[in-house]
Amino acid sequence: MSQTTAPIPPLRYALALWAVLFASSVPAVYLAQTVGGEAGGWPAALWFMAGSQLPWLLATPVLWRLCRRWPLGMGRDLRHGACLLLLGAGVTPLLSAMGWVLGSWLSQLHPWGSLPDRTAAVRAIAATALFAAPTFVAVIGLGQTLAFVQRYRRRGALLDQARQTALRQHLHHHFLFNALNAIGGLGYQRPADADRALAGLSDLLRDAMACPPQRTLAEEVAAANDYLALQRLLRGMPLTVQWRLSAEAWQCQVPSLLLQPLLENAVRHSGWEQAEAALEIDVRADVAEGVLRLSVRNPHGLAPQIPPAGTGSGLGNLRQRLDALHGARGSVQAAVEGDHFSVRLRLPAIDAQEWA
Structure with a gap:
């Protein structure tokens, strides 16, 4: 067992986060299909959400590592916030496009060879990216929270180590003072x-x-x-x-x-x-x-x-x-x-x- 603070395992938390989002999103996609009159039912909804969220799931640990590199609340919020905004502007459309194509293919709503034309696909991906913007904010928010918890735990471990060292040094001085006094008296006898x-x-x-x-x-x-x-x-x-x-x-x-x-x-x-x-x-x-x-x-x-x-x-x-x-x-x-x-x-x- 080690007393050093172990790093937070991001994959476990990423799986938990996307499991919750998956469970809440599948019913919404199914109901949207029903209202829109599209066929597919539950299997199509399941496969579509699995494909659309897979790129996000794989990218989440990387995004959380960037949160530890660009932490907020550490005195450089403006610079780090700008880095995160630029990151979101590039990552959100990319992951949304990958997820939309993969989800559409897995759900067989648009098999290969019958995808919408370029204009329709761009509009669909743009709409998906806009809907995914809160998702990016949620992922970054949770990543910043985990980074803060990890810093807090590391700081606590270092403070405990310093406290232990100070207490041991006090014990050394206390014992040395008593022993030297006794030896000083013994030297005359x-x-x-x-x-x-x-x-x-x-x-x-x-x-x-x-x-x-x-x-x-x-x-x-x-x-x-x-x-x-x-x-x-x-x-x-x-x-x-x-x-x-x-x-x-x-x-x-x-x-x-x-x-x-x-x-x-x-x-x-x-x-x-x-x-x-x-x-x-x-x-x-x-x-x-x-x-x-x-x-x-x-x-x-x-x-x-x-x-x-x-x-x-x-x-x-x-x-x-x-x-x-x-x-x-x-x-x-x-x-x-x-x-x-x-x-x-x-x-x-x-x-x-x-x-x-």
Whole structure:
């Protein structure tokens, strides 16, 4: 699966448009034959409309591509409008003539060898072209609408991509600020450990800068373990994580750096940094009905003195990322449950092979 906006398939829309026009035009031709006293009935009406609309059907994708080349509402309306008018002045009589001849032949109203004389044929084609002018306007109008929708979707995809990049950069800065503060304090007490912590921080930042926007949950867990190893080094106190992930969850695609802010919140706001106690975090993930359910649960109040409350930027950032990627299908819920704090995430379960 790709996150780039796919081009609108013009042929499918062209077939739908001309199917509607065909279904509405055949009864009109049949009634016109009845009023005019011409023979032929329904078969003649069907064949005539099929022949007369076939050139238009084949030309519609080309006209829609020209609509993307000459879009309206983009600041050059006068020039593009003039191009479309000139196009209509040349294309409408040509397609009308081709359709009239083909429709007349298919319906056997005028078999080859018995077509009207030149004057009558010119008058018939001119009349058909005048009646087809609204058809050209409708085709161009729908083509301009599809071109606008495609531009809107592309613009939305680019904005989402820029938004994701900005949110990830904010996460990098937030994590780097906290880690450097901790390493700075460690340098006065345990210089050797501070050097190892700087090396670990370098590896984490290299992964954060180089990782793709999406990766498997297994890769996220590996990066999260590197973060936890750095925290153990900084504190010198036990820190364990119980990973309870189902087999289906391991290969699900998730936003990169999904787990790190959740684990960082558990470390910073549980009181573990101020207490002489171990910290145990429980991480669970499973897949049910096409939804990846992930939860992070940790104790709070490990220290006698309550640690300062966070700004909520980590969870807020995560909510915005999931909203940009999945809309209403992604959610983040945080709650205090007795002496524990839990965060629950829900997002579409997309397998790595489907995303490729």
